[in-house]
Amino acid sequence: MIIAIVLTTLFLLSLLLIPVWARWEMPGFLDSLRLGRFHHTLAGFVVGSFVIPEFELGRQVEGLRTCLISLALVWIGLRAGLDLDLGRYRKRPVSQMIFSSLQNLVTIFLLFGGVLLVSALLRAHFGIRLNTMLLSLILAVSAATIRSPVIVFHWRGKVSHHGLASESTLGVGTNTASMVLLFLCFPIFYNDAVLYLGPYTSVGSTTTLATIVALGVLLGVLVDFIFRSFEVDISCAYLSTSVSLVVASLCLVFSIPALLVGFLAGAWLINTTIRRRSVLELTERISGVAEPAFFFLLGSILGVDWVSEWPAIGMFVVAVVLSRSVAKGIGQAVADKLQTVWQSWSIPLATGLLPMGTISIACVAQTYYLAPPLHRPELLVACLLGLYFSQLLPTPRLGGIPEHRQQPAAQNSD
Numbered sequence: 423m424i425i426a427i428v429l430t431t432l433f434l435l436s437l438l439l440i441p442v443w444a445r446w447e448m449p450g451f452l453d454s455l456r457l458g459r460f461h462h463t464l465a466g467f468v469v470g471s472f473v474i475p476e477f478e479l480g481r482q483v484e485g486l487r488t489c490l491i492s493l494a495l496v497w498i499g500l501r502a503g504l505d506l507d508l509g510r511y512r513k514r515p516v517s518q519m520i521f522s523s524l525q526n527l528v529t530i531f532l533l534f535g536g537v538l539l540v541s542a543l544l545r546a547h548f549g550i551r552l553n554t555m556l557l558s559l560i561l562a563v564s565a566a567t568i569r570s571p572v573i574v575f576h577w578r579g580k581v582s583h584h585g586l587a588s589e590s591t592l593g594v595g596t597n598t599a600s601m602v603l604l605f606l607c608f609p610i611f612y613n614d615a616v617l618y619l620g621p622y623t624s625v626g627s628t629t630t631l632a633t634i635v636a637l638g639v640l641l642g643v644l645v646d647f648i649f650r651s652f653e654v655d656i657s658c659a660y661l662s663t664s665v666s667l668v669v670a671s672l673c674l675v676f677s678i679p680a681l682l683v684g685f686l687a688g689a690w691l692i693n694t695t696i697r698r699r700s701v702l703e704l705t706e707r708i709s710g711v712a713e714p715a716f717f718f719l720l721g722s723i724l725g726v727d728w729v730s731e732w733p734a735i736g737m738f739v740v741a742v743v744l745s746r747s748v749a750k751g752i753g754q755a756v757a758d759k760l761q762t763v764w765q766s767w768s769i770p771l772a773t774g775l776l777p778m779g780t781i782s783i784a785c786v787a788q789t790y791y792l793a794p795p796l797h798r799p800e801l802l803v804a805c806l807l808g809l810y811f812s813q814l815l816p817t818p819r820l821g822g823i824p825e826h827r828q829q830p831a832a833q834n835s836d
Contacts (some may be wrong), residue, residue: 423751424786424803427687428449431817442486446558448655448776454563454575454759455813457569458569458779458809458810459713459714459716459811462717462721463717463721463806464721465719465721465832466717466718466719466720466722467722467724468721469722470507470722470724470725471724471725487719487722487723488791489670489674489792490717491664491719491720491787492670492671493679493712494517494712494715495670495673495679495680495684495787496666496669496681497663497666497708497709497714497823498681498684498703498709498712498784499680499688499782500645500687500688500725501664501684501688502598502601502684502685503688503692504686504692504702504705505597505688505690505692506602506692506783509693511753517761521757521761521774522599523712524595525558525754525756526566526599526600526753528756529566529746529750529753532563532745532749533561533745533749534558534562536562536745538554538555539617541554541592543631543734544711544738547731547734548731548734548798548800548804549797549833550558550789550801552795553611553613556612556792557789558603559608559787560785560788561604562800563601563785564751564785565742565746565778565780565782565808566596566688566746567596567600567778567781567785568776568777568779569776569779569780569782570779572776573688573777575617575775575817587752596776597781601682601685604785606680608630608682609627609631612792613628622762630678634678634682636685637792638667638684638685638690639686641666641669641684642686642690642691642694644688645665645666645687648661648662648698649701650697653797658704659707659708663708668681669687675790677792679788679791681788713780716787717783717785720783720787721801724803725799727798727799728798728800728803734800735807738804738808739804739807739811742804742808743808743811743812746778746812747772747773747775751767751773752770754773754798755767758770758789768818772817772825775817775818777813778808779809779820783805783809785803786801787802
């Protein structure tokens, strides 16, 4: 009883300290972790590892936590889909879009091959039962994506927007291209799902793709209808969240990736809505609540059972950070060489050191809700450590490219 009181007191104290942490002036590397929601993950880890077991609440909160994580995955995907604005892409140079897409393809291809080589070790140490090709695809996309907005920190400096962010707007964003590739390839590799639609049973890539498209378009149409029908933002927020929760629950029932369903819904919404500005502003505010809750929930499922596998986890973290830096650097170098704009290795190096972000860990979290599901926390622990380690790496300053200090309400771009 005394332990429970102490842990509860510490948890309540942490809730009071989080606002202080959010406003405290600190060194660049700590500020980078703060933007990466490290404190929310840590608070979730404390609650999930000590408070919940002490009060024997595991079974009571498991179902609620699963639904909330699925809801967060839908919302993170929807936010990523809002960047797939076809009208904006039509105004961009075709050559820039081709070369930026090529850069992302080279990066993901290299990472895909690397994960494929070590997939047997991941199965042995992390208890992964997904088929090898799907696992390699998801981890490659996870490692290729970056933090959005693209905020980095320099050695002995403050966090700032990355200098290449203004140039990347000429092509296809890294996160957008990665999510599109995952959407196109996922049904091909996901051959373990069995869909039960009433008395009918279906297995196959076509059914998986049709289900993802149907749920994504349905969610996009419903959210668009809500914004057309209601003028008050708070009503739109409540109704959109409720509809997203229903779709997230269906994704759990069908073992369909909620992240991709949300991505397709966001792409549909941004290209059909007549209240584009309201949609962007409201989703930005909702994400300010959804992302901290998502990292808190992820931290709460980690537990302490993974400690025995710490050597494998440590090796995986180092391998992920190094391989993604090399792969992204090579992808940038190939694109620069083909465009004949090559200057030096400073830009590929800076590109390779761009930190991972919310979409990166959302891809990994999605593997826990596919068929067959993943129950052991080692993969999630390793990817969370890789995420925060990538956010601790300083990027070189790029001469001749202006940088801007972070603004309080930065626009979402990748």
